[in-house]
Amino acid sequence: MKQPKIQITDSFWSKYRQIVKDVMIPYQWSVINDDVKIDIERENANAFRASEKSHAIQNLKIAAGLAKGDFYGFWFQDSDVYKWLEAVAYALRYAPDQALQQTADGVVALISQAQEDDGYLDTFFQIRAPQLKFQHVSFSHELYCMGHYIEAGVAYYETTRNQLALTIATKMADCIDAHFGPAANKMHGYPGHPELELALAKLADLTNETRYSNLAAYMINQRGTKPNFFAEQAANNEPLPADFPFGEPDDNGQKYFQNHVPVRELKAAEGHAVRMTYLLTGMAHVARQTNDASLQAACQRLWKNIVDKQMYLTGGIGATVAGEAFTFDYDLPNDTMYCETCASCAMVFFAKQMLENNPDGEYADVMERELFNGTISGMALDGQHFFYVNPLAVNPEASALDPNKSHVKITRPAWFGCACCPPNLARLIASLDQYLYTVKSDTIYSNQFIAHQAKFGNDIQVEQVGHYPWSGTINYTIKTQNDPEFTFAIRVPNWSQASYTVKINGQPQKIALDRGYLKFMGPWSASTTIELVLDMSVRTTQANPLVSADLGKVAIERGPLVYCLEQADNGAHLPELSLAAEATFEVKNNHDLGLPMKLTTVSTTGAKLTAIDSEQLYQSAATARATIPAELTFIPYFAWANRQPGEMQVWTRQQ
Amino acid sequence: MKQPKIQITDSFWSKYRQIVKDVMIPYQWSVINDDVKIDIERENANAFRASEKSHAIQNLKIAAGLAKGDFYGFWFQDSDVYKWLEAVAYALRYAPDQALQQTADGVVALISQAQEDDGYLDTFFQIRAPQLKFQHVSFSHELYCMGHYIEAGVAYYETTRNQLALTIATKMADCIDAHFGPAANKMHGYPGHPELELALAKLADLTNETRYSNLAAYMINQRGTKPNFFAEQAANNEPLPADFPFGEPDDNGQKYFQNHVPVRELKAAEGHAVRMTYLLTGMAHVARQTNDASLQAACQRLWKNIVDKQMYLTGGIGATVAGEAFTFDYDLPNDTMYCETCASCAMVFFAKQMLENNPDGEYADVMERELFNGTISGMALDGQHFFYVNPLAVNPEASALDPNKSHVKITRPAWFGCACCPPNLARLIASLDQYLYTVKSDTIYSNQFIAHQAKFGNDIQVEQVGHYPWSGTINYTIKTQNDPEFTFAIRVPNWSQASYTVKINGQPQKIALDRGYLKFMGPWSASTTIELVLDMSVRTTQANPLVSADLGKVAIERGPLVYCLEQADNGAHLPELSLAAEATFEVKNNHDLGLPMKLTTVSTTGAKLTAIDSEQLYQSAATARATIPAELTFIPYFAWANRQPGEMQVWTRQQ
Structure with missing residues (x-):
């Protein structure tokens, strides 16, 4: 069964997707080009100085030799451009735009010019400290930024067949593969901020190059082994200059990075919540690619820990601002938490990989919780203001007067110096079609109630109609030719499993749920209608x-x-x-x-x-x-x- | 009516007072002399590095020219010695000890040798940066340390008539008076950490020297005026060296110091809780000495704000660890607060001054709440382990795993690098007799139920017997000669005002409460017994x-x-x-x-x-x-x- 081509028609989500295309993408383009005077807000009073401008495109131009000047911004500023490009790639699929595509082609060309011959690209190190490349990967974000490019390059190639976009990605992956791995002459390391792992897995899927999935698997398996790679780098490599914007991790930092023990030995989700969930997304994907049962078991155990013990009702994760981190089981304070928008996006990514490994309605249930709550709460209804932190209880006086709640904003700021969340939301919403189905051998799993039309090859077309999340009535029309052999599975959300009705071609049915799904095995007429009515009490x-x-x-x-x-x-x-x-x-x-x-x-x-x-x-x-x-x-x-x-x-x- | 001489006989408190004399004072003496290997614990993971030793006596020896070496410890380490001396002064009153007194006399002599000819004494600045004396008083703690000496010197002189102890204090006060004041050639400043004000007021009471109370009043009135004195010092004086252990206050620091507005304009208790309450103690005392109604009104308003809106049930104050500070009205989280032991001690000091100004049972009620709850919770029952932070809810897992609760200790550490709380408790407990009565003209107000014998001059002797806090039956025997004219007032705690009984010479009485007190105006026989039975439900x-x-x-x-x-x-x-x-x-x-x-x-x-x-x-x-x-x-x-x-x-x- 082929992966479907999907056109989302849903009124609720189409508005968001239109905002991404018409507002967020142009707005972010202005920001990364320093073309717009914006009210940039610090996401966290304790973190970093506020930025006055993005400078992200300019950094690439300087690295490419097309402009003079110094690097400016966070040392992981490159990723803002890559996440913008990734969002463009997805948006062009539902809203073709030649001018935008030309602009994006230009960005790809610029990125190519900035990339070094060996595939390396990180404008901070290229401009400021080329002698320190890959020497302090704990906080350097080089592998993180290149991971984000690889995701963007894969997506942009898939949309536009821009070969350069893919070549940049494979050159990056080859560069990293040349420096990291099990061979004695390579570094036995892994990223300080996971992201590369999931990106290499995507690149491996696209290129069928197992070298990339093997590299991702190596980094996942190497993580947390002794001696500690970050400590070794800190001890043995040329020290970081004192004026660098980041230093070495302290002794307590290893849990933050999830590298205090090998990933299979993690008993609970720990440390920085986005790092943890990006890592898990990569782990789940690589477990499938490498057929690694113990890695999948680790993913399953950590999924259960998060969902059963460390997740807010809104899907938010990260119970403390200190390290933007998980704390411990059942510690879910409502007014001091972090619940970063990025972390809820990452839970969607993780859930998708878990569904691909083992379709179970539980994963799609959590995905739904994140999509309709903890992710989009990060964005104002105008598409131009954003939360990093998504609290479950807010008192404006506390945000103003209690320093421990100063990270809990009461209105969404326009932009952030560390701008990870807005583009993360943009790329999630723009790629929403990727989260509707899981196709496993001859079964199509419909995971989400987001109205759309889907084509599974020539034989099978599915239309879903409804007014979710306001109405619980969802109508499917499945059109087929020649009664093909397949199962169509529809998730019944856990909150409706005690009460729902289903009709096939108008006839009420009683069908047992199989791991949260109603399963229809045919026979298929030219047109089959399924009506599902969920309990919206x-x-x-x-x-x-x-x-x-x-x-x-x-x-x-x-x-x-x-x-x-x-x-x-x-x-x-x-x-x-x-x-x-x-x-x-x-x-x-x-x-x-x-x-x-x-x-x-x-x-x-x-x-x-x-x-x-x-x-x-x-x-x-x-x-x-x-x-x-x-x-x-x-x-x-x-x-x-x-x-x-x-x-x-x-x-x-x-x- | 004279102030009473009191002997505490109370079984509950005598144990604590014995611990202070037999355990805390010798223990603290060992600590400040670096004679004991102690397990020094950081009071706050975010604050300062842990200290390995006290070095406080050694700093004085170095400043006195009796030893060689560098300053070590916190820059306000001198105050540890002074608070020890003050506790000794009080302890010698109930437990005379010739050897201890000789030791303390030696400390006084050492302090005298360390003091400069002009009266200045601060070993950190004398050893490290004599050119910066009084130039950065925001964080320098010079005035704070000298204030603590003045308190100690007054107490030690009152106990022992050691003239040198008093001379050091007056020389210090004269030195500060020579540098600070309204004259054009003086600095128009005030302490970064209030303490000197209340100390000068005590010195003025002892010496009848209004210059000292006027200096305290000047510093109180100058506080919060424009231009900001700390900002002026930071801008105009020789800068602090980069390797100094403290810097200049940041822009947001002024509320922390209670100097963002003049003290009479403070609408609520704000900033660092101990600074606020030390300031209020001095304000209330000086208001009485200078007969300043508007200052007393400010004290009254801020008292009400604390007690009615910012005080925990235990008497704890300081709702946040960030700045160890007040936050805002009704913000009283039970598991992230600070509730410093020192702040509860300071509430006792403040309450005493408010009682002296205007006897009202409300002040004594709060004093009682502090004495029996928020102060002594700071001390283990062994007298050798101490809390800075006194939480109202504790979960060991949270203290271990939530960085925002790492300041909430689950067991009392043995000592602190910044050792303010243990000696503060020691001096409070050792001076407990000072908190039993308020004597105003011809009325004796009995504020606390702590069994004792008191002599008010030759004519009046009072004995209070009871087993408080366990029993609510309190028996007074008042012995007089010649039926003197006076009123004896006994507080009925607010929690018992709805239900209590009182008997005079065995006869039940019905007496209306006057601002929380039962008042007996005589006639007085040679021996009058009063039995008060409080409602211990x-x-x-x-x-x-x-x-x-x-x-x-x-x-x-x-x-x-x-x-x-x-x-x-x-x-x-x-x-x-x-x-x-x-x-x-x-x-x-x-x-x-x-x-x-x-x-x-x-x-x-x-x-x-x-x-x-x-x-x-x-x-x-x-x-x-x-x-x-x-x-x-x-x-x-x-x-x-x-x-x-x-x-x-x-x-x-x-x-």
């Missing part, structure tokens, strides 16, 4: 009691969406609100709450503690607090912070 | 609903003690425990729980959520969580962390 959700942050609280969900309370609809002091134990909910479709989008909202009558500012701080609990009835209005989490700044919370106390 | 306490951290939770109190749950008595996962809405409590006196002290404990049957590790992270709230009955055992908060490390919490969910 409002759900109240509780967390495992080991999550102390959520004890006594519930969250509201409907369909794939997590809901939240905002001050704009519910007044200040949201923590004082509570839901009735047996709450009844009113659902309002196309509700206009002054947001840029009409939404399905959820309302209920709850209670509010009457707070009196002037009273004493502590008093006898024998005096029951007075409550007054309060109308609670919940909006989808992804839409928060699109009005005036105010409080927000996902988890609400229950009476 | 177990209390459940709730926080203002604006304190989101405590919503849905209650705390247990009994008498002056806040209680807590520890894992040692209640198993792991304390947040899963809950109290019944109408809980009944069992009180067990002299309960042996394997602690170094038998305690009155509180027990009740509550419930525990049944947590299943392996279940999914989120599930429908429609599935009610199963609970099982659980016996909850609460111990006094001050006694926590004296057994094996484990969880602890003050606030517990209520069903």
